[in-house]
Amino acid sequence: MTTPKLVFATGNAHKIAELEAILAPAYAGYEAGIIAKMSDFDAPEPVEDGASFEENSLIKARSLVKLTGLPAIADDSGLCVDILGGAPGIFSARWCGHHGDDAANLDLLLAQLADVPDALRGAAFVSAAVLVLPDGREFVQRGEVRGTLLHERRGSGGFGYDPIFVADGFNVTTAEMTPQQKNAISHRGIAFRALTPAVVDALQQSQ
Secondary structure, three states, X not given: OOOOOEEEOOOOHHHHHHHHHHOHHHHOOOOOOOEEEHHHHOXXXXXXXXXXXXXXXXXXXXXXXXXXXXXXXXXXXXXXEHHHOOOEHHHHHHOOOOOOOHHHHHHHHHHHOOOOOHHHOEEEEEEEEEEEOOOOOEEEEEXXXXXXXXXXXXXXXXXXXXXXXXXXXXXXXXXXXXXXXHHHHOHHHHHHHHHHHHHHHHHHHOO
């Protein structure tokens, strides 16, 4: 069995799939199994009580480094709506009052924006990607993509608020894109591609 060299500090299967695709160039040539998941260690979800995406990402990664002794990769991300003063923001995953109910979160946001005209429906997806190493070094990268929010869902791909988000320069939602198309322009793609050199270095140093 391959010994893991890194661990993803998330239990979100959708995020894991995206991270594996985005970071694939970083661990090309390594054996399968070098990237572990939180579930491999029965790790509890830490309390994300930070005041920013960056703080919450670091909370998650630091917690897993302490538990596993492995370098940990984490992401905290969300949708920041202009007319709502940046909300849901860091509360995007639990906007409806409880964590992880994408449909309820989306229903609530659509209701809140029901009377908002197209010209005022600007928003940004934001991601803070971090790598925390056992020696205490920390690497943080931020990705952001701006767009407009629709009045109704379109598309069956992606997750979260993807069905109503149309990135600037496109005429389809991120839920209507293929995974490859979405990762090429997404906030998470931008952040983790910027983090990739640090991930490559961490893998090389662990050999």
